[in-house]
Amino acid sequence: MKRWLVFFCILLFSLSIVLSIINKFIIDNTEKKALIKQEEKEEKQIIEYKANQTIRVKMCKTNEIIAMDINDYLRGVVASEMPAAYNIEALKAQAIVARTYTYRKMLENAEGPDVDMCDDFKHCQAFYNKEKLFSIWTNRGFDDSTRIDYWNKVNEAVISTQNQVITYNGEYIKAFFHASSPIKTENIDQIWGGIKIPYLVSVDNVEYENYPNRNSEVIVAFSDFEKQLEEQIDDNFKLSNIDDLKEKIKINSYTTSGRVKDIKVGNLIVSSEKLRTLFGLKSTQFEVNILDEGISFKVIGYGHGIGMSQVGANYMADNGKSCLDIIKYYYTGVDIITIK
Ligand SMILES: [Zn+2]
Numbered sequence: 001m002k003r004w005l006v007f008f009c010i011l012l013f014s015l016s017i018v019l020s021i022i023n024k025f026i027i028d029n030t031e032k033k034a035l036i037k038q039e040e041k042e043e044k045q046i047i048e049y050k051a052n053q054t055i056r057v058k059m060c061k062t063n064e065i066i067a068m069d070i071n072d073y074l075r076g077v078v079a080s081e082m083p084a085a086y087n088i089e090a091l092k093a094q095a096i097v098a099r100t101y102t103y104r105k106m107l108e109n110a111e112g113p114d115v116d117m118c119d120d121f122k123h124c125q126a127f128y129n130k131e132k133l134f135s136i137w138t139n140r141g142f143d144d145s146t147r148i149d150y151w152n153k154v155n156e157a158v159i160s161t162q163n164q165v166i167t168y169n170g171e172y173i174k175a176f177f178h179a180s181s182p183i184k185t186e187n188i189d190q191i192w193g194g195i196k197i198p199y200l201v202s203v204d205n206v207e208y209e210n211y212p213n214r215n216s217e218v219i220v221a222f223s224d225f226e227k228q229l230e231e232q233i234d235d236n237f238k239l240s241n242i243d244d245l246k247e248k249i250k251i252n253s254y255t256t257s258g259r260v261k262d263i264k265v266g267n268l269i270v271s272s273e274k275l276r277t278l279f280g281l282k283s284t285q286f287e288v289n290i291l292d293e294g295i296s297f298k299v300i301g302y303g304h305g306i307g308m309s310q311v312g313a314n315y316m317a318d319n320g321k322s323c324l325d326i327i328k329y330y331y332t333g334v335d336i337i338t339i340k
Contacts, residue, residue: 055102057127058111058118065115072129073117074098074158075151079133080126081177082310084150087317090310091157093326096336097175097308098125100165104172163339166327168199173334178303179310181205182214183258183285185330186305190255191273191284199331200306202257207311213302214311216282221294228278234268246290259284259305307331 055073058065077098078091105124106116119127128136130151137147166173174197176188188200207214220228226239239245252264260272261284272284275297283301290296303309308330316326324336 055106055116056114058115060118060120060123070099070102071158071162073102073127075154076127076129076133077102077125078157079150079154080128081121084137084154086310086314088153088156089317089321089323089326090313091153092161092323093308093313093317094177094310095157095161096164096166096323096327097177099161099163100167100172101125101175103165104174107172161323164336165339166331166334166336168331168334173199173331174307175331176200176304176307177310177330178305178307180207180211180213180302181257181283181285181305181309181312182207182209182211182301184305185307185309185312186255186257186259188306190257190259190261191304191306199334201332203330203332205309205312207309207315211311213282214300216299216302218279218281218297218299219291219294220279220297225279225295229265229268229270232278233270233274237265237268249288249290249295251288255284257305260286263288 053070054067055070056065056067057073074095078094081098082091082094084091102117102125105111111118111124117124117127119125133151134147137150142150166175178185183205184202185205187196187202188194189196222239226237230237249265250263251260252269253261255261262269262271263275264270272286275281276284279297281297282299283303283305285301285305286297286299288295288297308326313326313330316329317323321329327336328334
């Protein structure tokens, strides 16, 4: 009798273990299915995110917030960020980049609850309305028919690429762009102290040699250099403490694409990004030389060097490449999709 009781208890115990395993398996599977469903839903939300919508743009000078159609906004951005004289395929690439940049920022809610984008190019993207653009073009000496031609091109760039955006793994990319990188574009992790982003990696770049901002030089007087470094970096900094300037002011290290990462001034290390903002250098690709009148920075290119080079995009377009070729070249491994 006792033996039967023991046997019965063991049977009950085993049964309860089997039941709990089955139960866990069912719960796990249900959770997994729910998770997959959630992921599918989120992906759909990203892709379908408010195509053809109204956008609220803050004018930074006046703090005025203007609601406008997304295409009106994009026409203004494309014409403000890229010369309208550029090849139509480069302008179309700029339109897709601008649209992607806008949607990503909107998704991130970067401007807060009441505004989608602002018109400050350092924070969001430059934006002028049609009237302002025509007056800028007039001031630059363009005649009536050129101005109309420019506007038609900008309009075509936006409308012919309508709803097209750049994605990577189903998400809008960080669509950074810049004016010019005559040799190579930059890896994002090499500047801004950032992490690697697989589509923002350095690529070889060919540009027009006659681009006006390709080569520039800034000569900083010794007194200005000393003052800025003392005020912005090290309270005790004095150039007079450095014996041999030619020997003691030099480039300390380079990024993988060949831009300057930092320079050494005596014992002080100064990042090239800091120098770029302090002394208005057009890029961080430069040579340093000590002249009688001050410190010379001979600079190549214009901008941070990340993502699409606009001058390079125009060069590619003039050589028969489409806007999609251009985007796929500067943003490695991306997809270009149309939002429904
Ligand atoms: Zn902004």
